[in-house]
Amino acid sequence: MASSLFFYFLAVVTTVGAIAVVAFPSPLYSVLALILTFLGLAGLYLSLxxxxxxxxxxxxxxxxxxxxxxxxxxxxxxxREEKRELRLPGQKLLGAIAGLAVFSVLLKIFLSTSLMTGKRGSFPPERVSELGNTQIIGNLLLTDYVLPFQAMGVLLFVGIVGAVVLARRRSR
Amino acid sequence: MVTLLIILGKVLVGFGGLLLLAAYMTWMERRVFALIQVRVGPNRVGPSGLLQPIADGIKLMFKETIIPAQADKVIYVLAPAVTLIPALAAFAVVPFGDSVTVLGQKVDLVLADINVGILYIFAMAGIGVYGIVLGSWASNSKYPLIGGLRSAAQLISYELSLGMSLLGVVMIAGTLSLKGIVEGQAGMPYIVLQPLGFLLFVVCMLAETNRAPFDLPEAESELTGGFHTEYSSMHFAVYSIAEYCSMITLSAVGATFFLGGWRGPLLPPVVWFLIKVLAFMFFFMWLRASTPRLRYDQLMGFGWKVLLPLSILNVILTAGAVVFIG
Structure with a gap:
């Protein structure tokens, strides 16, 4: 009961925040709304x-x-952002198609979750609290997912090098 | 029912104690300053001026709140709270004593022992920066904006080294929970095993709380008050309480990670914990009274080119020692 109330509260915070990001005319308020959305998401992870x-x-x-x-x-x-004309021709149609594509992916994932199929994953909450949250993630990152993990590292490193190159003072 | 009462009691004692301590830090700071500068300091209100913080609080409450005409009013009013709430919340994971028995139940003297304790403190510190940045932007004035940018840049840069300096202790203890880290120091405090880590932590702690010699965000000779120049009355008071709260929390983290937390002979655990925290606080004040301020580029250069490499070195050395010596 308490946990579902918690969920509804966070769900409202997250969605209202996400809508507000797009709806606010002032960019600074959009940023603040996005922070609220992220905090709401963190709360949802916590309830999981x-x-x-x-x-x-x-x-x-x-x-x-x-x-x-x-x-x-x-x-x-x-x-403040002015009301302006759409930038691309057919932007609304393209937006609708992109939205639909994302929605169909999410729907497919939702249909395969344990909520719909009744099948449980390999790390249910009991096992996680027994082994320790951080320990499981650390172990998985350095065993099963070591290749993606290293690839991420390379990607971030490239990003850092790029930032240094762009910010470097050009002295003659 | 009893459990609920105990939780309520812990919250009241923990946060009430923290706020009271924060208020009395202003008194201690002025007395210590006076001592070092061979003055008397506040001694009129109550014995040895002990009621001074309460008098100050009442005075600030009755002052007029001034909001600049060009300010963004919503953010201007909200910003101090955005700093204070995380500063208070961060203290929740610090164990301030051994477990005691109340009404037949064993009670751990920590508000919430979560298994990602130290990361939680960093998360709260990260959110707290918003209060400073938003307050400085919402004032719509030059000095606060520069002060706010400086403090945000400084906090972000030193947070990295601060986290890295604690990583050595986390590796030795094998846990992120602060309760577990205190348990790991039954034999000896980690300052013996992590002298470099402790030094790095102390330097980063000074920078992270905007204290001298790293108090550039509020360098009064160049920026008047820094990010809170435009703030008055209770809004100003909330900022300064938040600053003292985060100083106390970081002192408590230092005491827990390196000095054995509430452990100590003879005296009760809570007293030992207070002694260690107050020792850190005294160190803060001593330094503020005796060191000049750094230049801003020196500050950033020192953070990125000296502290960060040193803390990475400390992590590597500790990792090697943990693997090979155990």
């Missing part, structure tokens, strides 16, 4: 017993990445 993922969601998305967004918005001092 994924403490590590929830906290990392807050540290990385809600604080580090959004802080960069906030910096950019604050420094370039965007005004």
């Amino acid at each position: 017993h994924a403490q590590f993922v929830a906290i990392v969601q807050v540290i990385i998305y809600a604080s580090a990445i959004m802080m960069l967004f906030l910096f950019v918005v604050m420094l370039i001092n965007l005004g």
Whole structure:
């Protein structure tokens, strides 16, 4: 009972936040609404017993990445967004198609979850709390998923090198 | 029912104690400052000026709230709360004493022992930065904006090294829970095994709480008050309480990670915990009274080019020691 109330509260926070991101005319308020959405998502992870993922969601998305967004918005001092014409011809139709595509993917994933099929995954909450949340993620990242994990590392490294090259002072 | 009462009691004692301690830190800071500068300090209100923080609080409450005409009013009013709430919430995972028996139940003296404890503190610290950035932006004035940008850049840079400096202890203890880390120090405090980690932690802690010699965000000679220049009355008070709360929380983290937390001979655990936290706080004040301020580029250079490589080195050395020596 309490946990489903918690879920509905977080679901409302997350969706209202997400709509507000698009709806606010001022970019700064959009950024704040996006932070609210991320915090709501972290709460949802927490209600799924994924403490590590929830906290990392807050540290990385809600604080580090959004802080960069906030910096950019604050420094370039965007005004309120004017009502303007659509930029691409047929933008609305393309948007609808893209939305539908994402929705169908999500629907397919939803239909294969344990909620619909009744099948449970290999890490139900009891097992996770027995082995330890962080320990399981650490073990899986360095055994079963070591290749994607390393690939991510390379990707991030390339990003850092790119940032250094762009920011380098060009002295003659 | 009893469980609920105990939880309520813990919350009241924990957060009430934290707020009271934060208020009295202003008194301690002024007395310590006076001592170092051979002055008397506040001694008029109550014995040794002990009622001074309460008098200050009442005064601030009755002052007029001034909101600049060009300010973004919603964010301007909300920003101090955005700083205070995470600063208070972060304290929830710090164990401030051994377990005690109340009404026939064993009660751990920690508000919430979660298994990702230290990461939770970093998450809260990360959210707290928003209060500073938003407050400085919403004031719509030059000095606060520069102060806010400085403090955000500084907090983000030093948070990295701060996390890295604690990683050594996490690897030795094998847990992220602060209760588990105190349990791991039954034999000896981790400062013996992690001297470099402790040094790095102390330096990063100073920068993270905007204290001298790293208090550039509020460098009064160049930026008047920094991010809170435009704030007055209770909004200003909330900012300063939040600052003292995060100082206390980081002191408590230092005491827990390196000095054995509430462990100590003879005296009860809670007293030992307070002694260790107050020792850190005294160190903060001592440094503020005796060091000049760094230049801003020196500060950033020091953070990225000295502290971060050193803390990575500490992590590598510790990892090697854990693997080969055990």
